Amino acid sequence: MNDVGDETIGALLERRARLHPDDTYCTFRDERITFRLLKRRVDQVATLLKAHGLARGDRVAVMLPSHPEHLYVIFALAQLGMVRVPINVHLIGAPLEHLLTELAPQALVVDCAYEAALAGLASPLPTLIRRNGVDGEFDAYAACVEDTAPLDVAADDIVALTPSSGTTGAPKGVLKSDRHLRAGPMAVLRLTEAQPGDVFLFWEALHHGSGVAVAIAALIGRFQLAMLERFSASRFWDEARQHRATHIHYLGSVLPMLLKQPARADDREHGVRIAWGGGCPSHIWQAFAERFGVTMREGYGLSELITFVTANVDGTPGSIGKPLSYYEVTLIDDEGTPVHAGDKGEIAVRARDARLGFLGYFNNAGADAAARRGDLFLTGDLAHADADGNLFYAGRKKDMLRRRGINISAWDVESVFAEHEAIAEVALVGVPSELGEDELKLFVRVRDGVRVEPLDLIRWSSLRLPYFQIPRYVEFVDAFPKTPTQRIQKKELSREVVGVWDGAHTDFRVAKR
Template sequence: MSLQNTPGAHVAMNEVGDETIGALLARRARVHPDETYCTFKGECITFRLLDRRVNQMATLLKAQGLARGDRVAVMLPGHPEHLYLIFALARLGMVRVPINVHLIGAPLEHLLTELDPKVLVADGAYRAALDGLAARLPPILWRNGADGEFDAFATCVEDDAATDVRADDIIALSPSSGTTGAPKGVLKTDRHLRAGPLAVLRLTEARPGDVFLFWEALHHGSGVAVAIAALIGRFQLAMLERFSASRFWDDARQHKATHIHYLGSVLPMLLKQPESTQDRQHGVRIAWGGGCPSHIWQEFSERFGVTMREGYGLSELITFVTANVDGTPGSIGKPLSYYDIALLDDNGAPVAAGDKGEVAVRAHDARLGFLGYFRNPQAEADARRGELFMTGDLAHADAQGNLFYAGRKKDMLRRRGINIAAWDVESVFAEHEAIAEVALVGVPSDLGEDELKLFVRVREGVQIEPLELIRWSSSRLPYFQIPRYIEFIESFPKTPTQRIQKKELSRQVAGVWDVADTDFRPAKR
């Protein structure tokens, strides 16, 4: 089904202008110097102070011999100093290479090798992970290091020299999600990095005086988008060191938050917390993000008294490509007016109304489209089909043009001659009260197709037998979608967006619970 010509099928957006992030920051410091940009551990960071610290950080970077266009890898925790570095790199036109601070071993080595930074800025807390790598590393500027070189940035004079950074200069390499293959460096311009925040502002309806509880990791694009959105929209960030489900609503109350952000498993984690008479005693109006299962939408909204706002985006484009601004439960909404979206079958033809198809995106302005992968022309070519970027994600649409996410195309399995979407099976099992998270993968069968193996993480303090789950599912799934194998798991490997990394899940079945060893036989209906 093609949506591009459907009336009312787009969410109106403002134009993404040419004023760069660095120029915007300088203007904020000049026009609104005493407004609060961010708070952290009792410290109030105004636009004036933010601008000063960014300019001092710029002096430090230049002292390292770095210049416009140089790639700088960043491996830092959530802290205002990380923000100063992000903005300084943008102002100087250097290319930020964000590194997930939780990476170790081969995945960490892959990014540092493939994205080839000239310098790595890293916190001393990650020294052991970096020292354990076999690859030759770039020079490292240590935060909390023995020489104190990074830590002395606030003693530097301000570098406020004019820069010639332009809106369409590449200033970041954003690692792709890596759910099915090795992460690739996505080319990002200053314009890209401002378009995503404009979508955040449209989705959240944030205004000056609002407060966002800011827990997001800054190695992830959504965290950076929120930081830039606060610069554009003049709302405040209440920055936390880390996400804590048990303290979340206390933090929201303490900081007078009006907006909370979620990714992946965040909402189920908050719902798992003990119910309290204070569940609605807060000032939060809107919970916004991506990855809210439809069965959780209403439960979360009713328990905590918030309005849900859902969108869909991906590393290769901007933070959000679609936005659900009318509250249709479970929907990722409609495309922003920057884009057209079509749902296509394997032959590139639009699917029938209501059917699932691959999400294909065309940017109205090529400057907001997919710009390519760093030094990976083959992967770039594989992702394009003419003007379309093929996302690899599946969705279907209702009669009003609302889109509903339906999993990854590569998660399509074939069993007994029938195609099965992993998302369909996972969505059913996710509704079971004992289950916190699930993931379905295909494993080899004697017949040459897939057998279904379900990984299950149960809720804390809950026990359930595999056969009980299978019997429960038999009235909810057709026989060919009922898993053969079930393996319980304590935690799932995750991407920075909290998506389960299925490539890390074992396909071994030796010793795994097997429905074939029981007397259960699903009825064919």
């Protein structure tokens, strides 16, 4: 891969608008946004932000929907050297208050649709710059003159605080430099092999790093974004056809959701060449590629580093690939010793260029220190490698449960249940047992219009899992709490077992094991 140079996001946008002014950057509804128009609107938003007294280094939270105006804010903050604090628009209550308190922004650009979530918070709010309301201060940007001040941002300035995923604990603000925010998109270009003229179906939430990475990748690689207001599994392929998409992105449960849509005669009638992303199990990989006629490209990354640390470009099903040239990856045990070939170990990453390594957490020295072992960053994720060095993701280290003296990977159990035709999504957690270790509780969301009995699920699993991995409890849910990357937030799942189906005294055996 190419080195990540010193040309900042703001300088890159300026160059695109100068050299390719009439090229399409993004389409949204019936609007075509060229590089020239993008630059003009970004400069107008920059003027507006300055008019509110904001200056380089100030932290500005952003709580906006998927809309081009969200992109204008992202690029305006970057070129002004302000520190963007993305806020998930679905947050309410304590999680929202936690981010605003811990990351302490001086201002919050917020759509009025989300103001109700702010009303009940006990902590003082930052200065609000409202969009789409009676007091729509943000909407005034359209009448602003363009900011023409010289760019004053260096490549290694901190320009974002990205909340960590928070699947098992409270999110932390990850320090991100301009160089970091460009390295991830360069990895996207490596994985997708996108070229000028390609079209990415752009459904990703912009409060998550993957969405921002795609937006910046389109600047670097000059492909087009076909921006959608939201992800819809039922409309997904029709929207891909409508916008003549060549690439589609997936995260978390997106592929299973698409695969479980009713089969159609035109499933392969589209222009998509590559489906790329992270979190595709091997049993989904082949089925998705064959049904929709696409090439699969899988990678692995995390908030603390860049969008992708590894990339699978040779097509090994289920693999997250090999490290990009920016990084070295070692699989280690609890003592920090590299594991034997084929064994699971924690993914530990060393950046070849320290400027692309873990830059730390905002005002959280304890968490910062705990994440490091010398020059290694400890991801908390598990993987194993095959004889060719291909890595295979194996779940979260904190997702290891202990039952009857045996360590159990929640990932392993969930992967088996995910293959059941009735199941749309599934999650396994540990709950206290009389013996002091974990009992296994399985949460299940079934496909729309489908019913299945807990005992039938357990009997089905008894043919595919060893006895100690078979869940004792089963609870059905209508929806799972999710992170922006569509990962299930297990910390939000109830550990209560009263009134939950309990198979402790049920004979579920259907065959001799």
